[in-house]
Amino acid sequence: MKKNCIVAQSGGPTVAINASLAGVIDGVINSQTFDKIYGAVHGIQGVLRNNFLDLSDSSDEFIKKLSYSPAMYLGSCRFKLPDLSADKATYETIFKTFEEMNIGAFFYIGGNDSMDTVDKLSKYAKEIGSDILIAGIPKTIDNDLVVTDHTPGFGSAAKYIATSMREMAYDTYIYDIQSVLIVEIMGRDAGWLTAASALARTEFSQAPHLIYLPETSFDEEQFIEDIKALLPVKKNVIVAVSEGIHDAEGNYVSATSAVADKFGHAQLSGTGKYLENLVSTKLGVKVRSVEINVLQRSAAHMASKTDLDEAFQLGKMAVKFVEDGHSEFMTILTRTSDKPYSYQISHSPVIHIANQAKSVPREWINQAGNDVTVDMLTYLKPLVTGEIELCYEDGIPFYPNIKHLTS
Amino acid sequence: MKKNCIVAQSGGPTVAINASLAGVIDGVINSQTFDKIYGAVHGIQGVLRNNFLDLSDSSDEFIKKLSYSPAMYLGSCRFKLPDLSADKATYETIFKTFEEMNIGAFFYIGGNDSMDTVDKLSKYAKEIGSDILIAGIPKTIDNDLVVTDHTPGFGSAAKYIATSMREMAYDTYIYDIQSVLIVEIMGRDAGWLTAASALARTEFSQAPHLIYLPETSFDEEQFIEDIKALLPVKKNVIVAVSEGIHDAEGNYVSATSAVADKFGHAQLSGTGKYLENLVSTKLGVKVRSVEINVLQRSAAHMASKTDLDEAFQLGKMAVKFVEDGHSEFMTILTRTSDKPYSYQISHSPVIHIANQAKSVPREWINQAGNDVTVDMLTYLKPLVTGEIELCYEDGIPFYPNIKHLTS
Numbered sequence: 001m002k003k004n005c006i007v008a009q010s011g012g013p014t015v016a017i018n019a020s021l022a023g024v025i026d027g028v029i030n031s032q033t034f035d036k037i038y039g040a041v042h043g044i045q046g047v048l049r050n051n052f053l054d055l056s057d058s059s060d061e062f063i064k065k066l067s068y069s070p071a072m073y074l075g076s077c078r079f080k081l082p083d084l085s086a087d088k089a090t091y092e093t094i095f096k097t098f099e100e101m102n103i104g105a106f107f108y109i110g111g112n113d114s115m116d117t118v119d120k121l122s123k124y125a126k127e128i129g130s131d132i133l134i135a136g137i138p139k140t141i142d143n144d145l146v147v148t149d150h151t152p153g154f155g156s157a158a159k160y161i162a163t164s165m166r167e168m169a170y171d172t173y174i175y176d177i178q179s180v181l182i183v184e185i186m187g188r189d190a191g192w193l194t195a196a197s198a199l200a201r202t203e204f205s206q207a208p209h210l211i212y213l214p215e216t217s218f219d220e221e222q223f224i225e226d227i228k229a230l231l232p233v234k235k236n237v238i239v240a241v242s243e244g245i246h247d248a249e250g251n252y253v254s255a256t257s258a259v260a261d262k263f264g265h266a267q268l269s270g271t272g273k274y275l276e277n278l279v280s281t282k283l284g285v286k287v288r289s290v291e292i293n294v295l296q297r298s299a300a301h302m303a304s305k306t307d308l309d310e311a312f313q314l315g316k317m318a319v320k321f322v323e324d325g326h327s328e329f330m331t332i333l334t335r336t337s338d339k340p341y342s343y344q345i346s347h348s349p350v351i352h353i354a355n356q357a358k359s360v361p362r363e364w365i366n367q368a369g370n371d372v373t374v375d376m377l378t379y380l381k382p383l384v385t386g387e388i389e390l391c392y393e394d395g396i397p398f399y400p401n402i403k404h405l406t407s
Numbered sequence: 408m409k410k411n412c413i414v415a416q417s418g419g420p421t422v423a424i425n426a427s428l429a430g431v432i433d434g435v436i437n438s439q440t441f442d443k444i445y446g447a448v449h450g451i452q453g454v455l456r457n458n459f460l461d462l463s464d465s466s467d468e469f470i471k472k473l474s475y476s477p478a479m480y481l482g483s484c485r486f487k488l489p490d491l492s493a494d495k496a497t498y499e500t501i502f503k504t505f506e507e508m509n510i511g512a513f514f515y516i517g518g519n520d521s522m523d524t525v526d527k528l529s530k531y532a533k534e535i536g537s538d539i540l541i542a543g544i545p546k547t548i549d550n551d552l553v554v555t556d557h558t559p560g561f562g563s564a565a566k567y568i569a570t571s572m573r574e575m576a577y578d579t580y581i582y583d584i585q586s587v588l589i590v591e592i593m594g595r596d597a598g599w600l601t602a603a604s605a606l607a608r609t610e611f612s613q614a615p616h617l618i619y620l621p622e623t624s625f626d627e628e629q630f631i632e633d634i635k636a637l638l639p640v641k642k643n644v645i646v647a648v649s650e651g652i653h654d655a656e657g658n659y660v661s662a663t664s665a666v667a668d669k670f671g672h673a674q675l676s677g678t679g680k681y682l683e684n685l686v687s688t689k690l691g692v693k694v695r696s697v698e699i700n701v702l703q704r705s706a707a708h709m710a711s712k713t714d715l716d717e718a719f720q721l722g723k724m725a726v727k728f729v730e731d732g733h734s735e736f737m738t739i740l741t742r743t744s745d746k747p748y749s750y751q752i753s754h755s756p757v758i759h760i761a762n763q764a765k766s767v768p769r770e771w772i773n774q775a776g777n778d779v780t781v782d783m784l785t786y787l788k789p790l791v792t793g794e795i796e797l798c799y800e801d802g803i804p805f806y807p808n809i810k811h812l813t814s
Contacts, residue, residue, distance in 0.1 A: 013578050042583045071577035078582070162803050163708055170478035171420050171705035173812040175485070176449045199803055204810040235814040293697045298578035301570055302708060304802060384802035395711060395791035396569050396606055403611040405580040407642040 002035035003104025005319075006052070009139075010043035010110035010117065011078070013071040014153025015160075015303045016311035017139040020109045021074065022067040023315025024137070025058050033323045034104060041404060043077035044108070044117055047094050052101075053404060062400065067308055068388050069399040070300035080113060081120045084127075091124045098132050105133040105322045109315065111140035111151070115330055115354040122328035122350060135318045136330035136350050139311070141297045143192035146356040147348045148332035152314060153297070155307030155383035158196030160299045161185060162384060164292060165200035165240065169207035172236045179286040180227055180237045180279050183208065184272030186296055187242040191215050191360045193296065195372045196380055197240040207238035214244035215360045216369035218253055223275070224282045226370050231285065243271045301397050305386025310343070317345045341382030409442035410511025412726075413459070416546075417450035417517035417524065418485070420478040421560025422567075422710045423718035424546040427516045428481065429474040430722025431544070432465050440730045441511060448811060450484035451515070451524055454501050459508075460811060469807065474715055475795050476806035477707035487520060488527045491534075498531045505539050512540040512729045516722065518547035518558070522737055522761040529735035529757060542725045543737035543757050546718070548704045550599035553763040554755045555739035559721060560704070562714030562790035565603030567706045568592055569791060571699060572607035572647065576614035579643045586693040587634055587644045587686050590615065591679030593703055594649040598622050598767045600703065602779045603787055604647035614645035621651035622767045623776035625660055630682070631689045633777050638692065650678050708804050712793025717750070724752045748789030 007024045009017055021039070028037040039053040040046030053074070058066075066073055082090055098106065108118050118136035125132050138145050143154035165183060172181045185194040191213025200207060210226055212218055230237045246252045254271050272289035279287045314331045321329060329347035336342045364376040390397045414431045416424055428446070435444040446460040447453030460481070465473075473480055489497055505513065515525050525543035532539050545552050550561035572590060579588045592601040598620025607614060617633055619625055637644045653659045661678050679696035686694045721738045728736060736754035743749045771783040797804045 013581055045583070069577070070574045072581045075583065076581040159802055164702055164706070166803060166806070167477045167705040167707055168701055170476070170707075170806060170809065171701050173809060174420055174479045174483040176452070176482065199801070202805070204808045205813055233814060288701070290700045290702070291698065292702075294575055294578050294695070295571055295697070295699075295702070298574040299571070300574055306802075381801055386802065387799060392794060394606070394788055395566055395713075395793065396573060398609070399573070399577060401611045402577065402580060406612055407640060 001102070002033065004036040004038065004102050005034050005105045005107065006038050006040050006047065006098070006101070006103055007055070007107040007109070008040035008043045008046060009072040009074045010076055010108060010114040011140065012111070012297060013076065014139050014141045014297055015070055015156035015300045016152035016307050017109055018069045018073050019067040019308040019311035020137045020139060020152055020315035022063045023312040024107050024319055025055050026063055027316040027319025029056065029058065031319060031323060038101065039074045042075040043079060044081065044094070045077040045079050046074070047097055048090070050097065065391060065400050067312055068300060068303065068390060070298045073400060073402060075405045081117050084120065084124055094121070095124070095128065095130060095132070103132055105135060107135050107137060107318055109137040109139055111138070111142070111145060112355060112357065115145070115350050118330065118350045119354040125327070133322045133325070133327035135322050135327065137314050137318050138330055138332070141193060142187055142190050144190040144357045144359070145353060146358045147353050148330070149335040149343065150333060150383060152307060152311035154192060155304040156302065157193055157296045158199065158380060159304040159384035160296055160302040161193060161196050161292065162199035163302055165197045165208060166202070166205070168290065169200060169205050169238055172238060177286060178231050178235055179288070180239065182239045182241060182272045182275050182279070182287065182289040184241055184243055184289060184291040186292070187214060188244040189214055189357055189359065191242050194240050194242040195360060195376050198372050198377060199380055199384060208240040209234055209237050210239045210370045211372055212239070212241045212245050212370060213360055213365060214242045214246060215362065216365055217248040218245040219247065220253070220278060224278070227279060228283060241271055241275060245271060300399065301390060303388050304384045305388050306383060308388060313345055321347045338378050338382065408509070409440065411443040411445065411509050412441050412512045412514065413445050413447050413454065413505070413508070413510055414462070414514040414516070415447035415450045415453060416479040416481045417483055417515060417521040418547065419518070419704060420483065421546050421548050421704055422477055422563035422707045423559035423714050424516055425476045425480050426474040426715040426718035427544045427546060427559055427722035429470045430719040431514050431726055432462050433470055434723040434726025436463065436465065438726055438730060445508065446481045449482040450486060451488065451501070452484045452486050453481070454504055455497070457504060472798060472807050474719055475707060475710065475797060477705045480807060480809060482812045488524050491527065491531055501528070502531070502535065502537060502539070510539055512542065514542050514544060514725055516544040516546055518545070518549070518552060519762060519764065522552070522757050525737065525757045526761040532734070540729045540732070540734035542729050542734065544721050544725050545737055545739070548600060549594055549597050551597040551764045551766070552760060553765045554760050555737070556742040556750065557740060557790060559714060559718035561599060562711040563709065564600055564703045565606065565787060566711040566791035567703050567709040568600060568603050568699065569606035570709055572604045572615060573609070573612070575697065576607060576612050576645055579645060584693060585638050585642055586695070587646065589646045589648060589679045589682050589686070589694065589696040591648055591650055591696060591698040593699070594621060595651040596621055596764055596766065598649045601647050601649040602767060602783050605779050605784060606787055606791060615647040616641055616644050617646045617777045618779055619646070619648045619652050619777060620767055620772060621649045621653060622769065623772055624655040625652040626654065627660070627685060631685070634686060635690060648678055648682060652678060707806065708797060710795050711791045712795050713790060715795060720752055728754045745785050745789065
C-alpha cells in the first residue's frame with residue numbers, strides 16, 4: 001500500500017511559496033511512490049490540530065493558478081517546536097497523526113525558523129526509528145538561508161522593489177527643487193532586498209544614489225554628509241535603507257523602540273520616518289520617506305518568472321529526493337553560471353541550514369558603506385528576469401479561492 | 408506660415424499624464440494646422456524660463472513608450488500664476504515668448520490648480536486680444552475635477568490600489584489569529600481612490616471590510632466599535648482609510664499636525680499610523696498600518712489600459728478642438744453607458760472647472776459611513792479594465808530617457 005504525504009507552509013509569506021507548494025503537489029500527483037497529498041492548514045499547527053485539505057485531486061489549471069498566487073494558500077504559523085527534552089508530547093502527537101494518516105513524507109516550505117522545525121522533526125524521527133522522511137523547501141524574501149545560492153521569493157520581491165524604486169525615482173525627478181526620498185525596505189539582519197533596489201538604475205537615472213545595509217554600521221552624521229555632498233550634484237537624492245540598519249553598537253536606527261517576536265528577532269518600524277525627520281532637521285530640504293511594507297512580499301502581480309519557476313522546481317525535486325529515500329534535507333540551488341544564468345537543484349543536510357543566517361558579503365558593499373558593488377549586481381540580475389501572465393478578472397489580478405483561511 | 412504649439416504638464420504626477428502628452432504630440436504631428444510642438448519643461452515655469460524640448464520629431468515608437476511611462480516626462484511645477492491685477496509682468500513675459508515662438512496654441516495637462524492657470528491665461532489672452540488658443544487636458548489621481556465623468560490617472564491608481572489591497576488581504580489571512588490591517592490611501596478631500604479599494608473584493612474575500620472617506624465625518628469611537636463588531640466574525644479585519652478623514656469639526660485624524668502647501672491645501676501624513684496606535688491601545692489586537700504613498704500614483708507597471716487610452720484621446724482631441732478654433736476649455740469625458748462601458752469626449756469651459764472640486768456623492772456611501780454602495784462599484788469597474796504590455800529590460804520595466812529632468 002502506497003504511503004501518503006503532508007505538505008505545509010510556515011513563516012512569512014512570499015510571492016513564490018505557493019509555486020513551491022504547486023511543485024510538491026505536482027510531484028506527488030505524478031509520483032509512483034506516493035498516493036495522497038494533504039495540506040496542513042497553518043503549518044505544523046495544522047498537523048497538531050488535524051486540520052488538513054486533500055490536495056490529491058488538484059487539476060493542472062489549479063496548480064498553475066496556485067503557482068502565480070500571493071501569500072500562502074495553506075496559511076502559516078509562527079509556531080516554534082519546543083525542544084524535545086522539554087516537551088516530548090508535541091512530537092508524539094505529530095507522529096501519531098503521521099501514522100494514522102499513513103504518512104511516508106512530510107514537506108515543510110519555509111525559512112530559517114521552519115528549517116528548525118524540519119531539523120527537529122528529522123532528529124525525532126531518527127530517535128524513534130521512524131521511516132517517515134522529512135524534507136525542507138526554502139522560501140524567504142530575505143534571501144538569508146545558507147548553502148543555497150538564493151531563496152525563492154527573493155527574486156520576486158527584488159523585482160518589485162527595483163520596479164517601484166525606478167517608478168518612484170521618475171516621480172521624484174519631476175520638480176525642479178532639491179529633495180530627498182528615503183525608501184525603507186525589509187531586511188532585519190540581511191541587506192539583500194535593499195541591495196536589490198540598485199537594479200532600478202539606468203544609464204540616465206542613478207537612483208538609488210545611496211544604499212545602506214545592516215551589514216555595515218550606520219553613522220547618522222556620515223549619512224547627512226553623504227546626502228549633503230550629493231544634493232548640489234544630483235538635485236534629487238534617492239536613498240534606499242534597510243529597516244535593520246544600526247549603529248556601531250548595534251542599536252537600531254528606528255523611531256520606535258524595538259520589540260522582540262516569539263523567535264527573539266527584533267520587530268522594527270519607522271527607520272525611514274526617523275531618517276526623514278533627521279534630514280529635515282539637519283538639512284532643511286524637502287524630504288519624504290516611503291515604507292514599502294508588506295507589498296514587497298505580497299505583490300504577486302510583479303513576480304519574477306525565474307523565481308516562480310525555481311520555486312516550483314525546488315518543490316517538485318523535493319518529492320523526487322524523498323522518493324530516492326533522502327530525508328533531513330533542504331532542497332538547494334547551486335548557481336553554475338551568471339551569464340547565461342544556469343543552476344542545479346540538489347539537497348543539503350538541514351542541520352547545517354537551520355538557525356543560520358547568510359549576510360551580504362562585506363566585499364559586495366563599497367568601501368564607504370553606502371552602495372553595493374558590481375559583483376552584487378551580477379548576482380542579482382538573473383533572479384528578477386521574466387514575467388508571468390496573470391489571470392485578470394474585471395481588471396484586477398484574480399487568485400485562487402482561500403476560503404479555508406478567511407472567516 | 409503655420410503656427411507652433413506648446414504643451415506642458417503640471418501638478419502631481421499620475422501614470423496617465425504622459426499618455427495625454429503623447430496624445431497631444433500625436434495630434435500636432437498629424438495636424439494640418441500646426442507645425443512644431445514644443446514641450447515646456449517644468450510646466451508654465453518652462454515658458455517663463457525659455458526651457459523647451461522640441462517634440463516635433465517624436466517617432467511612433469517614442470510616442471507609444473511615452474504613453475506607458477510613469478510620472479511626468481516634461482517635469483512639473485507647483486507654480487500658481489499670480490492674479491493679473493497683482494502682477495501683469497508675468498503674463499507679458501509668457502505671451503512675449505508665445506509670440507517669439509510663433510505659438511498658436513498652448514496645451515496644459517493638469518488638475519485643479521493647473522486649470523486655474525489655463526483659466527487665467529485664457530482671460531489674459533482675451534484681454535489683450537491675442538488669438539492664441541488655450542486648452543486644458545485633465546489629469547489627477549484624485550478624480551476630483553468637476554464636469555468630466557472621471558479624470559485620467561484615476562483608473563490606473565484605482566487598479567493599483569485594488570490589486571495591492573487584494574494582495575495584502577491574502578498576506579493578512581495567513582495567520583490564525585485576530586488582526587487588523589489599516590491601509591492609508593491618498594485623497595485629501597475626495598474619497599474616490601479609497602473607495603476604489605472596494606474593487607479588491609471577491610466572492611471569498613470581502614476585504615476591505617471597512618472603508619472611511621473624507622466625505623463623511625470620522626468618529627474614532629464608532630471606528631473602534633466597527634472593528635470590535637467585526638473581529639469575532641472576520642478574524643482579520645482590513646480597513647481602507649483616506650488620508651483626509653476628519654472629525655465632525657473638520658479636524659484631520661492625523662498623527663502629525665497638518666501644514667498647508669502653496670495652494671493652501673493641508674499636507675497630511677500619518678493617518679494610518681495614528682489609527683494603528685488607536686486600535687492597539689483600545690483593542691490590544693495585532694495591528695499593522697500601511698501607507699501606499701507615492702506608489703499609487705507612479706506604479707505604471709499596473710496601469711489601466713482604459714485609463715491610458717482615454718488619457719491619450721483627451722490629449723489628441725484637445726488638438727482637434729483647438730484646430731476647430733476653440734479655446735478656454737478643458738477636454739472632458741461623458742459616460743454614455745456603464746455596461747458595456749462607453750463614453751464621448753468633448754470640451755467644456757475651463758472657467759467652470761478651475762478651483763472646483765468633485766466629492767463622492769453621499770448616496771454612494773452607505774448609511775453608517777463605513778462602506779461604499781453598489782452604485783460606486785458600477786461607476787468604478789470600467790475604469791480599471793485592460794492591461795498594458797510594458798517594455799522590460801533585464802526584468803525591470805523600462806521607461807523613456809528623462810535626462811533633461813535629472814542631474
